[in-house]
Amino acid sequence: MELIPSSRIRRSPYFDSTIAAGCTAWTVYNKMLMPLSYGDLKAEYDRLINAVAMWDVAGERQVQIQGADAFACAQYLSSRDLSKMVEGQGYYVAMCDHDGRILNDPVLLKLSGNRYWFSIADNDMLLWAKAAAAEKGFDVAVSEPDVSPLAIQGPKAEDLVAELFGDHVRSLRYFWFTETSLDDIPIVVCRSGWSKQGGFELFLQDGTRGVELWNRVAAAGEKYGIGPGAPNHVERIESGLLSYGGDNTPDSNPYETLMGRYVTPHIEADFIGKTALAKVAAAGPERQMVGLFIHDETADAWPLPQRTPIWQGDRQVGTLSAVVWSHRLEKKIGMGQVLSTVIGTGEAVEVEGPDGRSSATITTLPFI
């Protein structure tokens, strides 16, 4: 579909580089253009699985909470116990509304005792956080800082990032980060990224230097076989990674989006949605995200521009959000949200595809 650029839709600091690298397909993510492909999805997948890929994920914006009450405010906005979190650490957290419905699944970075970043998926949590913080009376400033992640993903990402920033990055644990710089470009290096192939995100802290950072990474990565890419639709299904807002219906709670183990309604500290989430924890979630083996041997992804029904006979038992051909499993696989009462590994269902129903079998996530 032809998208007309406009000043309502922002450009990433890496925009010129992604155009020069031959970006062919886009999405809009947090009101920013985000590359989706450079014209050869299979080559992009192979680079991610076997070598290293660089992704403009600047659309993953930061909501910064800064001030004397930053800890209390970050806790109030997160449905996960933050009391043991230390500086330099990141947590995968669910942000929920007062009814316990999930609004976002950011990685929360603790930069200091009075400064946190929610590194958000596609939903304007800046508005949510600003309203909640101001009304609650927290002594904090809530803002969107000039921070734009560049993801370096794949098995050779660590060698590349160590070459650029030093061997100390090798000792970073998952979601831990360090504030550093490259050619005086201020960067937070975090072991994170929306794949399970290992890697880092470089949180560029100066939007005027995106092209410079891109070029530096591309040059250093050459010997590792680096190339441009984007969050990979096939790999993320194989790995069972949630696409917030795509996979889940808007009324989902975090127990229904693979995040149950990160939700702590039993803690003493108050947070938004706590009472509602305690009830879900006690009763069990009505739906869960599952994997699906689709009995269709054609080796392509299904276009699924909207979630479609999952059936058992005439009864809708869930929603299907993605179907791809797994290059590694050599099978057609999908993700969906299914009623807990129906879920059982090997359970047979039917899914609604572009050409009507196909039979499918429920399985656990991740696939690989």
Added chain:
Amino acid sequence: MELIPSSRIRRSPYFDSTIAAGCTAWTVYNKMLMPLSYGDLKAEYDRLINAVAMWDVAGERQVQIQGADAFACAQYLSSRDLSKMVEGQGYYVAMCDHDGRILNDPVLLKLSGNRYWFSIADNDMLLWAKAAAAEKGFDVAVSEPDVSPLAIQGPKAEDLVAELFGDHVRSLRYFWFTETSLDDIPIVVCRSGWSKQGGFELFLQDGTRGVELWNRVAAAGEKYGIGPGAPNHVERIESGLLSYGGDNTPDSNPYETLMGRYVTPHIEADFIGKTALAKVAAAGPERQMVGLFIHDETADAWPLPQRTPIWQGDRQVGTLSAVVWSHRLEKKIGMGQVLSTVIGTGEAVEVEGPDGRSSATITTLPFI
């Protein structure tokens, strides 16, 4: 640019109709695909100016405030005095943050004493309203109802809408509305729309019946010369209509976005941003939206995918957000935000276009 559809980006109830009508260009508005053109912008402009056009503006979502405290909550979220608003009336209001910065410029509809709709521009005010209402403790439910506007705009819109709904719609004043139906499709008919050519918005209240409504309007409109269109970039500049988020910088207050006369910081009732807005009202806004005559005689619009600087010599005095060729004025015109100290009709500036600087002259809005 090639946009890849995804379940994160919603489809309007009119989607299939817009595809059938030959939509060629899209934007993403409130996370929904919104048509921008059907391939002939000049014909679409002419229909809007001389006849009647129908626009899928379902991306203009509603934030519904319902409950015992609906009035207090709607007032708290609006920087305009709502005390004299009556049922069936709409108000153009600025929603601001606690620092008086504008977050959205919706039309607020009062459906009843305990039910309001904010008919929003492109920004997720549902999150803002939900957080503020819950934290403030208002007895309201905040939701996004199943409501999707179809705009009927142009000098023949009234005849068409009267033919469909009855002559009583002719007596509706600007922004007033009536709850009615068409072939049992529940619809709110409002005299509104993002043009100055006159017309209505049909707020469809059943998303399963979009195609039916579209077809009914298209058939009845045939004799008036109706055709598909979209919010028109040329007409809206000629008419001086704000594109929230496109024309203004994120730190603007409503006095800087043509909304000063709708802001009432002197009222007794409390609303978000009131103290900050009282200060701006006393001191006067630093910047204002202006029109610009661009001294460039080529008859095309400038691609301006981002706001660009307005200069006086080496000093940046504002930001330019749109430049089009006015078919009616036969002049190149633009809109921008300029420092109040610089503004004066006839004042000379330079604007940054795709091929460098052009000289321009400041004027008042609207142009026509």
